[in-house]
Amino acid sequence: xxxxxxNSPHRAMRGWLTIxxxxxxxxxxxVIAALIMKYVR
Amino acid sequence: xxxxxxxxxxLQYRRMIVLLCASATLNxxxxxxxxxxKYESRALLLLKPREQVRITPPVAGKxxxxxxxxxxxxxxxxxxxxxEFVKSRTMAExxxxxxxxxxxxxxxxxxxxxxxxxxxxxxxxxxxxxxxRVERSSAFEKAIEDLDDSLTVNPxxxxxxxxxxxxxxxxxxxxSVANAVADIFLELNSESNRTDAKGSRQxxxxxxxxxxxxxATARLGVRRFKETADITLIDSELxxxxxALSDLQSSLATTREEIDGTRAEITxxxxxxxxxxxxxxxxxxxxxxxxxxxxxAEVARLEVDLAGRLKKVAPTHPDAxxxxxxxxxxxxxxxxxxxxxxxxxxSAMNTVHQRLLxxxxxxxxxxxxxxxxxxxxxxxxxxxxxxLRRYPEKQAKLARLELDLxxxxxxxxxxxxxxxDARIREDAANPEIRVLSRATPALxxxxxxxxxxxxxxxxxxxxxxxxxxxFLAYWAEEHRQAQAQAAR
Numbered sequence: 197x198x199x200x201x202x203n204s205p206h207r208a209m210r211g212w213l214t215i216x217x218x219x220x221x222x223x224x225x226x227v228i229a230a231l232i233m234k235y236v237r
Numbered sequence: 238x239x240x241x242x243x244x245x246x247x248l249q250y251r252r253m254i255v256l257l258c259a260s261a262t263l264n265x266x267x268x269x270x271x272x273x274x275k276y277e278s279r280a281l282l283l284l285k286p287r288e289q290v291r292i293t294p295p296v297a298g299k300x301x302x303x304x305x306x307x308x309x310x311x312x313x314x315x316x317x318x319x320x321e322f323v324k325s326r327t328m329a330e331x332x333x334x335x336x337x338x339x340x341x342x343x344x345x346x347x348x349x350x351x352x353x354x355x356x357x358x359x360x361x362x363x364x365x366x367x368x369x370r371v372e373r374s375s376a377f378e379k380a381i382e383d384l385d386d387s388l389t390v391n392p393x394x395x396x397x398x399x400x401x402x403x404x405x406x407x408x409x410x411x412x413s414v415a416n417a418v419a420d421i422f423l424e425l426n427s428e429s430n431r432t433d434a435k436g437s438r439q440x441x442x443x444x445x446x447x448x449x450x451x452x453a454t455a456r457l458g459v460r461r462f463k464e465t466a467d468i469t470l471i472d473s474e475l476x477x478x479x480x481a482l483s484d485l486q487s488s489l490a491t492t493r494e495e496i497d498g499t500r501a502e503i504t505x506x507x508x509x510x511x512x513x514x515x516x517x518x519x520x521x522x523x524x525x526x527x528x529x530x531x532x533x534a535e536v537a538r539l540e541v542d543l544a545g546r547l548k549k550v551a552p553t554h555p556d557a558x559x560x561x562x563x564x565x566x567x568x569x570x571x572x573x574x575x576x577x578x579x580x581x582x583x584s585a586m587n588t589v590h591q592r593l594l595x596x597x598x599x600x601x602x603x604x605x606x607x608x609x610x611x612x613x614x615x616x617x618x619x620x621x622x623x624x625l626r627r628y629p630e631k632q633a634k635l636a637r638l639e640l641d642l643x644x645x646x647x648x649x650x651x652x653x654x655x656x657x658d659a660r661i662r663e664d665a666a667n668p669e670i671r672v673l674s675r676a677t678p679a680l681x682x683x684x685x686x687x688x689x690x691x692x693x694x695x696x697x698x699x700x701x702x703x704x705x706x707x708f709l710a711y712w713a714e715e716h717r718q719a720q721a722q723a724a725r
Contacts, residue, residue, distance in 0.1 A: 218253045221705075222260020222698055229261070229694035230268045233685065 246710040247703065254702035258695055265694030266687055271352055274682035276408035280415040281673040282422070284315070284397045316392035316399045323390045323401065323422055329381045331421050336413060338384065339376040388418065398673060408678035415676035423670055431663065438659035445656050448649040455642040462638055466631050475628055482621045489614045492607055499604045506597040513590035522581035532571040539564045 247254065322328065333339055344350050361371045374382070392399040401418045405411035468474060543560040550557055 214253060215256060218256035218702070219260040221701065222257050222262075222694075223264045225257070225261040225698045225701060226264030226268055226690075226694045229265050229690060229697055230272065230685075233690055233693060234272075 243707070247706055250702075250706035250709060254699070254706060257702040257705075258698040261694040261698030262691045265690040269685040269687045269690045271348075272685045273349075273352075273406050275404050275406065275684050276411045276679045276681075277402060277404045277683045278408070278411035278415045278676035278679055279400045279402045280419040280676040281393075281398050281400050282419055283671055283673040284319075284399065285671065316390075319399065319422070320390035320392075322425075323418055324385060324388060326381065328418070328421060328425065329384045329388075331425075332384060332414065332417055333377060333380045335421070336410070336417055338410075338414070339380040341376070342407070384414070388414070401676075403676070404683070408680070408682075412676040412678040419672050419675070423672065426670055434659060434663040438656065438663050441652060441656040441659050445649070445652050448645065448652050452642070452645045452649050455638070455645045459635070459638045459642055462635060466635075468631065468635065471628075471632055471635055475625075475632070478621060478625055478628070482618060482625065485614055485618045485621065489611065489618065492611045492614060496604060496607045496611060499600050499607060503597060503600045503604065506593055506600060510590065510593045510597060513593060514587050515590055516584045517587040518582055519585040520583045521579045523577045524580040526574055526576055526578050529571060529574050529576050532567050532574065536564055536567045536571065539567065 344353070361373070364371050364373070373379075387404045389402045390399060391402065401415050401422075403411045403414040403418065405414060463469065539560055543557060543564065546554070546557050546560060552558075552561075
């Protein structure tokens with residue numbers, strides 16, 4: 197399944213992305229949730 | 238796809254899902270600290286229906302702008318009216334002035350101040366985008382707008398209670414605004430009622446004075462007319478005049494009858510008088526006519542002579558015939574003479590004539606008297622008729638004046654009653670609305686409730702995470718199959 201070579205810079209970046217993207221996504225989701233709470237309630 | 242396969246995929250992407258959920262929850266919690274907290278306070282007002290003391294009977298219907306209004310106003314409509322009244326600009330201005338709501342307190346927390354500044358910037362940008370220029374409304378106007386958004390008045394269903402609710406960033410402000418609204422509302426309502434009552438009382442007072450003057454003028458008019466026309470009780474007077482006229486007419490008829498009778502009497506007397514002599518022979522003496530006596534004696538002597546001669550001669554003898562002729566002549570003469578004659582006569586005045594003459598004179602003088610009476614009666618009747626002809630005009634004018642007076646008196650009575658009502662209304666206190674419970678500062682904010690935000694963010698993150706995991710698995714599988722085909 198792996199398409200990149202181990203210890204390559206590309207792989208390292210991918211590793212970081214798999215961490216940072218969910219964190220950023222969580223932020224976006226939190227903002228959406230806050231907006232929903234503001235306008236729905 | 239089997240459940241185990243899904244579970245396997247989720248386990249494979251567990252780190253991403255966990256990170257997404259954790260990030261979303263933590264960020265949501267962090268956001269709740271940035272959102273200003275809102276505190277809510279509510280004051281309850283009791284709307285107590287009250288019965289008004291009235292002197293005049295209540296009016297059957299009310300109207301508004303000439304449209305009929307139902308007698309029983311629904312409570313919702315009343316509460317809605319009060320709600321609009323509470324949210325009116327007059328009320329808002331008074332609240333902002335009283336509570337200095339246009340002065341925003343400075344938050345000691347720097348990040349709150351930073352958020353407020355950012356918010357202001359965002360508002361400026363939004364204004365620029367909307368209108369092409371930035372023109373901020375004054376703090377006073379903004380406070381009024383905020384108040385309009387944050388203040389609500391709702392009737393409590395099925396009761397005569399309605400609540401005034403205010404939401405603010407500060408619990409004390411929320412409570413004080415709700416209480417101030419209740420107080421100002423009561424004050425304004427009371428003031429409005431009192432002003433209305435006072436206004437109507439003053440108006441009625443003025444109208445009462447005018448009406449009083451008007452009644453006095455009308456009364457004076459009636460009195461003056463009665464004095465001028467010499468009327469006290471027009472109906473009685475009219476009836477008396479008509480009776481008098483009727484009496485006079487019957488008296489005239491009687492007089493005329495009497496005149497006719499007297500005239501007939503005069504005619505009769507005059508005709509009787511014609512047959513009477515002025516003088517009447519009272520006594521006379523009758524004696525034998527001496528010529529008749531002589532003739533009788535002559536006839537007797539001739540008859541004796543004839544009888545003697547007849548003894549001697551035949552009746553046809555010329556002597557006998559001569560004597561016979563003398564006898565016949567004497568008899569003829571005798572028949573021509575009256576036997577008796579009036580020798581002495583006495584005359585006297587005719588009493589019947591005198592009596593008739595006296596009667597005639599009496600009748601004539603009576604006729605003159607009756608004629609004079611007829612003339613006087615006719616004059617009186619004519620004068621009465623003239624007066625009576627003027628009565629309808631007088632009566633109509635008097636009726637008009639009296640009607641006017643009656644209308645003015647009725648108006649005066651009505652206004653006097655309404656005036657008393659207005660005084661009662663003005664004096665009455667205003668127990669219609671009162672504060673049932675005052676607002677107190679809330680301990681906890683109504684929002685943001687952190688667990689709700691965190692829960693919603695977690696649920697959203699979990700859904701998104703699962704969806705992403707499934708998509709990534711599908712995408713990886715597709716990619717792998719494409720590579721395998723390429724290798725073959």
